[in-house]
Amino acid sequence: LTDVYSSSPALGRYFRSAQVVNFSNESSTVFYQLDFSVPPSTEGFMENTMNPDFIRNILRQNIYDED
Numbered sequence: 001l002t003d004v005y006s007s008s009p010a011l012g013r014y015f016r017s018a019q020v021v022n023f024s025n026e027s028s029t030v031f032y033q034l035d036f037s038v039p040p041s042t043e044g045f046m047e048n049t050m051n052p053d054f055i056r057n058i059l060r061q062n063i064y065d066e067d
Contacts, residue, residue, distance in 0.1 A: 001032060004062045010049065011058060014038055
């Protein structure tokens with residue numbers, strides 16, 4: 001995840017770290033905490049760039065690009 005987000009043109013300059021918060025062997029589920037350093041609020045920045053769907057789609061796109 002660190003490589004995915006630090007190299008992202010959209011999020012790379014804001015990305016700081018990724019760490020595993022919880023891992024379940026039973027369901028193969030991993031919960032991550034992503035840390036970003038964001039600039040002072042600008043109109044639409046948090047709603048658009050830091051939107052959880054947008055952040056997930058960065059990871060999805062990386063997975064699709066590897067296939």
